[in-house]
Amino acid sequence: KQEVTQIPAALSVPEGENLVLNCSFTDSAIYNLQWFRQDPGKGLTSLLLIQSSQREQTSGRLNASLDKSSGRSTLYIAASQPGDSATYLCAGKTGANNLFFGTGTRLTVIP
Amino acid sequence: EPEVTQTPSHQVTQMGQEVILRCVPISNHLYFYWYRQILGQKVEFLVSFYNNEISEKSEIFDDQFSVERPDGSNFTLKIRSTKLEDSAMYFCASRGQGASRPFFGQGTRLTVV
Numbered sequence: 702k703q704e705v706t707q708i709p710a711a712l713s714v715p716e717g718e719n720l721v722l723n724c725s726f727t728d729s730a731i732y733n734l735q736w737f738r739q740d741p742g743k744g745l746t747s748l749l750l751i752q753s754s755q756r757e758q759t760s761g762r763l764n765a766s767l768d769k770s771s772g773r774s775t776l777y778i779a780a781s782q783p784g785d786s787a788t789y790l791c792a793g794k795t796g797a798n799n800l801f802f803g804t805g806t807r808l809t810v811i812p
Numbered sequence: 813e814p815e816v817t818q819t820p821s822h823q824v825t826q827m828g829q830e831v832i833l834r835c836v837p838i839s840n841h842l843y844f845y846w847y848r849q850i851l852g853q854k855v856e857f858l859v860s861f862y863n864n865e866i867s868e869k870s871e872i873f874d875d876q877f878s879v880e881r882p883d884g885s886n887f888t889l890k891i892r893s894t895k896l897e898d899s900a901m902y903f904c905a906s907r908g909q910g911a912s913r914p915f916f917g918q919g920t921r922l923t924v925v
Contacts, residue, residue: 733913735913737916742921743918743919744818744903744916744917744918744919745855745903745916746916747913747914747915747916750913790855792855799845799857799860799868799870800847800855800857800914801857802847802854802855802856803854804853804854805854
């Protein structure tokens with residue numbers, strides 16, 4: 702069974718800083734990996750999806766990488782803004798139909 | 813952008829009562845999912861549905877749970893006799909063909925008292 706771990710559990714940074722969120726998974730036979738954003742009491746917004754054949758994906762200030770051999774993915778956020786404050790979840794899909802989610806990193810960007 | 817819609821946003825029910833959580837997936841999507849998130853815990857997979865039948869379910873999805881796509885647009889999750897531990901946020905998701913990413917709804921917060 703796929704286990705997904707995210708560190709740190711919480712992170713506070715001043716506005717404007719670049720930051721990296723980490724995600725590790727136990728089953729390297731991953732089909733794809735997805736990063737989500739979750740605001741308090743709200744749903745999940747998909748940010749980036751990386752297929753197993755890809756190394757990275759970029760969207761605006763976000764860049765996600767995937768290293769299957771080491772079982773790791775990172776989400777890089779450039780020039781952080783207070784509006785980036787949220788919980789960030791990674792989720793891996795291993796060929797079965799469902800996603801395995803990590804516990805998330807709660808990000809606070811301080812103005 | 814198209815979106816997945818869930819109703820109600822919050823449901824309070826007494827233990828032992830039946831609840832139905834409703835979802836309207838994106839119209840041309842073919843794969844449908846329910847996930848749940850107990851407060852402070854991970855988002856967990858419950859069930860996936862394709863071609864009018866369950867394609868996969870987790871150990872959480874026991875006989876108290878059922879899903880239905882009654883009219884080609886709605887996708888429902890029924891909990892027959894709710895327990896306190898069913899209190900959670902329930903997310904519906906849908907996905908199109910191939911390797912497309914799933915889209916999640918805003919969730920229904922279920923509180924069992």
